[in-house]
Amino acid sequence: MFNKVLLPIAGYESLRKAEKFGNFLNALKIKEIVLLNIDPSKSKSLKKISPYISIFQKQNFNVQTIWENGDETSEIIKTAVSSKAELICFLWKRKNTLKRIVFGSISKDVIRLSTTPVFIFKSPRKKTEKINRLFFPTKFEKIDSKILPYIIESKLTFDHLIIINSGQRAPDPETEKNRINKVMEKLKNLKNSCINSFSEIEIFSCVGKARKIIPRFAKKYDSDLIIIGKNDADSSYSAILGSAAEAVSQNSHCSVLIIPPQ
Amino acid sequence: MKLKNNSVFIVSLIITLTLVGFGFFVPEKLDVFSSEIHLWIIENCGWAYLLSTFIFLVFALFLAMGPYKEIKLGKDEEKPQFTYFGWISMLFAAGMGIGLIFWGVAEPLNHFQNPPDYLDSKSGAAAMFAMKYSFFHWGFHPWAVYIVMSLGIAYFSFRRGMRPLISSCFYPLIGDKIFGIPGKTIDVLAVFATVFGISTSLGLGAMQIHSGLTEVFGLPNEIKYTLLIIAVVTFFFIMSSITGLSKGIQILSKANIIILLILILFMFIAGPTSYILNVFTSTLGNYLSSLVSMSLNLHPFEGYEWTKSWTVFYWAWWIAWSPFVGLFVASISRGRTIKEFAFGLLLVPTLLTFVWFSIFGGAALYIQIEMGQDIASTAVADISIVLFKLFNYYPFGMGLSILAVLLLSVFFITSADSATFVLAMMTSNGNFNPPVAKKLSWGITQSLVASVLLVSGGLGALQKMSIAAALPFTLILLLLCVSLIKAFNYELKYERKTHDPG
Numbered sequence: 001m002f003n004k005v006l007l008p009i010a011g012y013e014s015l016r017k018a019e020k021f022g023n024f025l026n027a028l029k030i031k032e033i034v035l036l037n038i039d040p041s042k043s044k045s046l047k048k049i050s051p052y053i054s055i056f057q058k059q060n061f062n063v064q065t066i067w068e069n070g071d072e073t074s075e076i077i078k079t080a081v082s083s084k085a086e087l088i089c090f091l092w093k094r095k096n097t098l099k100r101i102v103f104g105s106i107s108k109d110v111i112r113l114s115t116t117p118v119f120i121f122k123s124p125r126k127k128t129e130k131i132n133r134l135f136f137p138t139k140f141e142k143i144d145s146k147i148l149p150y151i152i153e154s155k156l157t158f159d160h161l162i163i164i165n166s167g168q169r170a171p172d173p174e175t176e177k178n179r180i181n182k183v184m185e186k187l188k189n190l191k192n193s194c195i196n197s198f199s200e201i202e203i204f205s206c207v208g209k210a211r212k213i214i215p216r217f218a219k220k221y222d223s224d225l226i227i228i229g230k231n232d233a234d235s236s237y238s239a240i241l242g243s244a245a246e247a248v249s250q251n252s253h254c255s256v257l258i259i260p261p262q
Numbered sequence: 263m264k265l266k267n268n269s270v271f272i273v274s275l276i277i278t279l280t281l282v283g284f285g286f287f288v289p290e291k292l293d294v295f296s297s298e299i300h301l302w303i304i305e306n307c308g309w310a311y312l313l314s315t316f317i318f319l320v321f322a323l324f325l326a327m328g329p330y331k332e333i334k335l336g337k338d339e340e341k342p343q344f345t346y347f348g349w350i351s352m353l354f355a356a357g358m359g360i361g362l363i364f365w366g367v368a369e370p371l372n373h374f375q376n377p378p379d380y381l382d383s384k385s386g387a388a389a390m391f392a393m394k395y396s397f398f399h400w401g402f403h404p405w406a407v408y409i410v411m412s413l414g415i416a417y418f419s420f421r422r423g424m425r426p427l428i429s430s431c432f433y434p435l436i437g438d439k440i441f442g443i444p445g446k447t448i449d450v451l452a453v454f455a456t457v458f459g460i461s462t463s464l465g466l467g468a469m470q471i472h473s474g475l476t477e478v479f480g481l482p483n484e485i486k487y488t489l490l491i492i493a494v495v496t497f498f499f500i501m502s503s504i505t506g507l508s509k510g511i512q513i514l515s516k517a518n519i520i521i522l523l524i525l526i527l528f529m530f531i532a533g534p535t536s537y538i539l540n541v542f543t544s545t546l547g548n549y550l551s552s553l554v555s556m557s558l559n560l561h562p563f564e565g566y567e568w569t570k571s572w573t574v575f576y577w578a579w580w581i582a583w584s585p586f587v588g589l590f591v592a593s594i595s596r597g598r599t600i601k602e603f604a605f606g607l608l609l610v611p612t613l614l615t616f617v618w619f620s621i622f623g624g625a626a627l628y629i630q631i632e633m634g635q636d637i638a639s640t641a642v643a644d645i646s647i648v649l650f651k652l653f654n655y656y657p658f659g660m661g662l663s664i665l666a667v668l669l670l671s672v673f674f675i676t677s678a679d680s681a682t683f684v685l686a687m688m689t690s691n692g693n694f695n696p697p698v699a700k701k702l703s704w705g706i707t708q709s710l711v712a713s714v715l716l717v718s719g720g721l722g723a724l725q726k727m728s729i730a731a732a733l734p735f736t737l738i739l740l741l742l743c744v745s746l747i748k749a750f751n752y753e754l755k756y757e758r759k760t761h762d763p764g
Contacts, residue, residue: 168434168748168751168752169433169434169437169748169752170434170752170756171418171422171433171434171748171749171752171753172418172422172423172424172433173424173433173438174422174423175422175757176433176437179756207437
């Protein structure tokens, strides 16, 4: 799926979470981690990030460390390109609404601006650390062709796939019935294209805004990872509130992998 | 009779009869109860009415000019069922009707005599204010409210093939719940608002016809004659209702518009013509230039009481009236495009209303200001008689009064006829050809309600109850705007273009 990932580290992230993150990356068969620290004083920050280096090394990752100065969002995106990382990762820490409004969210900015896939890691709440349920929300758009290879490749990690479509309800019951039939047909096609990669695939059609429906259903079906495409041509609604992918990354209970259209 | 299919009919009939029973046996208690609710709503929700009604106006303009304007209220190949003249006549008869005759002279004179605190009574400024606010209360806003309701019903029933019920309009928002308790509650509320709205309007209309007959023929001012008027008119509107919508109401409405135009033309030529034209032009300019500020101004610092008792009351009244007018207007608008529908409803009846107010209100102000006759005090003392008093200053005064009584009677018949049809339709699961038995039962019920409450004195309480029903309806109308936008977007995005409905 991915070989090399970039992980921005400030030094205050939980070591326990970093360890769980390492386990998750191991499950995804990832080999190499580039740790990025954005701090003008290299010597001070080395002390701060050395515990993370040793955790990842213990987990058999090839660890590389980079120090940069400047605006965090642009440095993360720039370093991902220069270090040839295939995935930008964030160790998720929930901020309350006020903090989010005042200080903003670097992960959200990176999701919005980056052309590299972004992974938001959230510690699994399950007692068992085994991850096996992949959640794929689709709108049957072009981006699906970018996401499908990742889903099929992930068969080694996940054995249960949930495909869901959340659409707009048609204006009348007759049209709605036809809409649901069409949606189910497309979901079945998607299911068929993944049928050899998973032991179980479930498909669902529901009504509502993707930004609300996806986190709710991902939790309901006890998913371990949501894989979602980012659509640059989203509506004016998204232009104000951010894309559905941004909202899902903030509101879901589990980790989220965001695939950009480029 | 299947209970499930008639649940709206049974529940609304029970609510109606229970409240009428209260109004008959303990009118003073019903009055206290309804006054408290009414006062609370007017006191605390005035801003919501003003804001919502302004939103409806903006929404109506957006529909008329926006991306959805070419959508047809019917299948693409359908043509309008009624001619323009027939359509406008029926719109006007259902939307304004008796009320306009009732208030055409009385409202400007009332504002002139009792303006808000910051204006001097009977001053030039009060006269300008009186005309401007009469235009405002009867202008674009009520029709914008009607547009939202009727467009929703027409679109979802004629284009989307659903039942012509208010609940059907909420399918994009609540899906199949429209067939359950939420949908039935909306429909029962609509029936409730319609029965009480139409009954109070009929009660007031009968009183005015009685005043006219007293003025012209010296009919004694006794309640039994008002009841006799209701009985006679009930006979006619039930007959009209049974003959069917396309015949009865259309013939009567067209006849009424002709009488109305004759009356307008005569009053214009025989009255102070240039004064009326001055009033019309100045008020129109004043109205248009201050439309936004009037729409959103509650006058919280001075004149708040006036705004509450007039503007807020009117807005609540139009909203309470909207289920009835909405269903009726929808039923006659099949085959028109949204642009045609919205512009037609916003401009034509409004212009006719402005002409009516300028001629009748302007003439009354001329008599008051230029001739020095105190007609305003008559208007404040008894609003039902002032129109006939005005005719006394004109040649053929008695003939004009007879014409006005005729006009009132026909408006009475058309309103009651339309209401009977709408109520029967609403309580027959949206059947466009409701059973005669249901038409009869609603026709008799509304006349009975008007008569019983006229005798017991509970008519005012009933009017307050129907205004209380306007509060939930404001929310329903706002949600209807959202539902319409969702449906139109779906149609443009997935049905007119080749997107898939994923």
